[in-house]
Amino acid sequence: MHEWALAEGVIETALRVAEERGIDRVRAVRVRMGRLQQIDPDIFAFALGELVKGQPPRIRDAAFEFEHEPAAFECRRCGTKWTLDAAPEFSGEAPEALDEEEKEAIHFVPELAHVYLRCPSCGSPDFQVAAGRGVWLAAVEGSRASTGGDG
Amino acid sequence: MNGDPRPAAIARRLGEVGRIVAVSSGKGGVGKSLVAATLAATLADAGRRVGLLDLDFAGSSAHVVLGAARGLPHEDRGIVPPVVAGVRFMSLVHYIGEAAAPLRGDADANAIAELLAITRWGPLDLLLVDMPPGMGDATLETIRLLPRAEFLVVATASRMALPVVRRVLGFLQELRVPIVGAAENMAHGAGSVVAAALAGVPFLGALPYDPTIEDVVGDVPALLATPFGQAVREMMRRAGLG
Numbered sequence: 001m002h003e004w005a006l007a008e009g010v011i012e013t014a015l016r017v018a019e020e021r022g023i024d025r026v027r028a029v030r031v032r033m034g035r036l037q038q039i040d041p042d043i044f045a046f047a048l049g050e051l052v053k054g055q056p057p058r059i060r061d062a063a064f065e066f067e068h069e070p071a072a073f074e075c076r077r078c079g080t081k082w083t084l085d086a087a088p089e090f091s092g093e094a095p096e097a098l099d100e101e102e103k104e105a106i107h108f109v110p111e112l113a114h115v116y117l118r119c120p121s122c123g124s125p126d127f128q129v130a131a132g133r134g135v136w137l138a139a140v141e142g143s144r145a146s147t148g149g150d151g
Numbered sequence: 152m153n154g155d156p157r158p159a160a161i162a163r164r165l166g167e168v169g170r171i172v173a174v175s176s177g178k179g180g181v182g183k184s185l186v187a188a189t190l191a192a193t194l195a196d197a198g199r200r201v202g203l204l205d206l207d208f209a210g211s212s213a214h215v216v217l218g219a220a221r222g223l224p225h226e227d228r229g230i231v232p233p234v235v236a237g238v239r240f241m242s243l244v245h246y247i248g249e250a251a252a253p254l255r256g257d258a259d260a261n262a263i264a265e266l267l268a269i270t271r272w273g274p275l276d277l278l279l280v281d282m283p284p285g286m287g288d289a290t291l292e293t294i295r296l297l298p299r300a301e302f303l304v305v306a307t308a309s310r311m312a313l314p315v316v317r318r319v320l321g322f323l324q325e326l327r328v329p330i331v332g333a334a335e336n337m338a339h340g341a342g343s344v345v346a347a348a349l350a351g352v353p354f355l356g357a358l359p360y361d362p363t364i365e366d367v368v369g370d371v372p373a374l375l376a377t378p379f380g381q382a383v384r385e386m387m388r389r390a391g392l393g
Contacts, residue, residue, distance in 0.1 A: 017154075109246065114258060136155065
């Protein structure tokens with residue numbers, strides 16, 4: 001599961017950020033999840049919960065909060081903007097609908113959208129993923145024991 | 152705040168990997184993929200635990216050399232690369248087959264980071280990376296994300312290739328990236344042209360030009376038995392890899 005790999009990365013990165021900022025107790029880690037990567041939030045939350053148990057006290061009690069970001073594209077050739085939810089490739093009814101293996105490929109490497117998705121206006125694979133690509137650490141919140149202040 | 156979780160995941164994924172060697176050139180068409188894949192199979196044949204990562208997304212061909220069948224790799228808290236000819240092999244081809252992957256720089260760099268973050272190599276003595284031509288995203292991302300990577304440079308005696316290879320070597324030296332050495336591919340003799348042109352870099356040997364090599368591409372035991380395969384084995388020893 002890709003979720004486990006990303007969960008490991010999120011926890012280690014949050015720990016590094018907390019150390020850099022002198023946060024002694026991480027209260028919350030906010031994670032942005034781009035829709036294109038099709039992360040399973042339940043598996044991701046479970047992975048984070050399991051992996052954080054073995055971490056230093058600084059982060060062990062952190063809550064993980066998810067922000068879901070819709071995926072949006074902009075064609076570099078004709079300028080058309082569209083969203084993943086409106087993409088025929090992700091509509092079960094459309095002839096262009098992707099099969100499970102193709103969706104899984106995008107799940108593992110979101111850039112494979114350029115292999116399997118096309119601009120709905122001009123058919124180009126040369127589009128920009130303007131939003132909602134993948135997993136990103138949005139914020140690390142907590143307190144500093146020395147000052148009692150929030151970080 | 153840099154909120155990219157992948158560099159941390161990548162360091163962890165490569166935790167049990169010994170040496171990392173990027174097979175590079177700068178110039179296209181010099182046979183990097185053939186050399187990289189043959190070297191990987193030779194190392195496996197010599198009993199080394201070896202992985203091969205194909206980062207040449209636009210020109211993937213290491214799978215052809217190894218004779219890898221298409222199919223989604225096994226998932227287990229990440230992706231476990233299939234073993235082909237004794238080599239743990241990871242390539243975008245597992246996911247897209249022969250479809251084109253038209254990736255601009257940012258997408259190319261993201262795909263490299265993602266592949267490195269999801270692949271579970273497990274314990275390896277050596278990970279080889281088949282690089283695309285040029286000094287673009289794959290080279291820069293390899294240097295950034297795999298700071299332990301050493302470079303093995305493939306050249307030919309062509310007057311078109313040598314200046315490009317020298318440029319790459321100069322760039323790598325400027326960044327203090329370790330260089331394993333340079334090999335001459337498609338050689339007609341002892342490789343003295345490349346050895347002289349790339350003086351200052353360890354010369355790893357001449358890999359002979361063999362017009363019949365196409366006949367054994369995809370058939371690893373036959374490939375390793377050719378004069379080319381034997382020369383790759385000698386190069387492996389000379390480079391201190393096997």
